Amino acid sequence: MTTTRRTFLARGIALPFALPFALSASTARATAAGPEQLWSRVRSPVGMAYDAHGALFVAEWGAGRVSKFTPSGERETFASGLSGPSGLAIGADGTIYVASYSSDVIWSFSPDGKRSTHATGLATPAGLSFDRSGQLLVANRRTHQILAVERSGLRPVISDLNTPVGAVQTPDGGYVVSNIAGGVTIVRPDGSRLEAGQAFSTPGPGIAITDSGRVFVVDYGGTEVREILMSGGSRVYADGFSSPVGLVVTPDQSALLTATWGESAIFRIPLSS
Numbered sequence: 001m002t003t004t005r006r007t008f009l010a011r012g013i014a015l016p017f018a019l020p021f022a023l024s025a026s027t028a029r030a031t032a033a034g035p036e037q038l039w040s041r042v043r044s045p046v047g048m049a050y051d052a053h054g055a056l057f058v059a060e061w062g063a064g065r066v067s068k069f070t071p072s073g074e075r076e077t078f079a080s081g082l083s084g085p086s087g088l089a090i091g092a093d094g095t096i097y098v099a100s101y102s103s104d105v106i107w108s109f110s111p112d113g114k115r116s117t118h119a120t121g122l123a124t125p126a127g128l129s130f131d132r133s134g135q136l137l138v139a140n141r142r143t144h145q146i147l148a149v150e151r152s153g154l155r156p157v158i159s160d161l162n163t164p165v166g167a168v169q170t171p172d173g174g175y176v177v178s179n180i181a182g183g184v185t186i187v188r189p190d191g192s193r194l195e196a197g198q199a200f201s202t203p204g205p206g207i208a209i210t211d212s213g214r215v216f217v218v219d220y221g222g223t224e225v226r227e228i229l230m231s232g233g234s235r236v237y238a239d240g241f242s243s244p245v246g247l248v249v250t251p252d253q254s255a256l257l258t259a260t261w262g263e264s265a266i267f268r269i270p271l272s273s
Helices: none
Strands: 036-039 045-050 056-060 065-069 075-079 085-090 096-100 105-109 115-119 125-130 136-140 145-150 153-158 164-169 175-179 183-187 193-195 203-209 215-219 225-228 234-239 244-249 255-260 265-270
Touching: 045 096, 045 125, 045 203, 045 255, 056 085, 056 096, 056 244, 065 085, 085 136, 096 125, 105 125, 125 203, 136 153, 136 164, 145 164, 153 175, 164 203, 175 203, 175 215, 203 255, 215 244, 234 255
Parallel strands: 045 085, 045 244, 085 125, 125 164, 203 244
Antiparallel strands: 036 265, 045 056, 056 065, 065 075, 085 096, 096 105, 105 115, 125 136, 136 145, 145 153, 164 175, 175 183, 183 193, 203 215, 215 225, 225 234, 244 255, 255 265
16 A cells, blocks of 8 residues: 655545546645545546445445445456546445446445446436435436435436535535536525535535535535535635546545545545544
């Protein structure tokens, strides 16, 4: 496992997410305790999630596979031959769900790798997550909705968004949605909305929430991971990346991991209290 130390700021088909310009990691700003590169050669990583045993699963769009990184740092291919894997989430029973941005389906994988089709009829599904009741949510980009995947089919949870690519549910029953072409939307439990993405260039599918309710979103069109302020707006939490796209909280809540498109790497960002 690569342990090269980076110098970043950390403060307490076509490509599916193509950028209009190139970004450089040279925009990094030095700090004594910046993020640490954990792995390299991760091809166009998007969805990220941990299983109950502490293994990290990463959907690699560019390689058409899902990779598994064990707690000891070993890497293996969990699934291959996939078409445009994007969002990834892992259920309480260990089932791994992977959205196909290219084929408009969601696959489910048993922990031993057996694949089934879990949902069809989607429209460029991007990020996957679970709500607080354990129901699978999908950011259905082309219909501008967040959908719940139910036994009876797909149920709209939030509509009239602007190209959503990721969503999480907050402890109060609201939601935060990253819209790749339209900022970050906070949806209150009463349905009212507040925009918090004014400082973003292009919010990406990487959105993560801690157990305490802190929400973080990658700026895929920029170089930052930003913390969302539930009163509106955001603040830079980590900077200097090249197109960060994936994001997940570590099981012990001590750090964020972000995967970058430009560097083809995964970084650990310490979480302050």
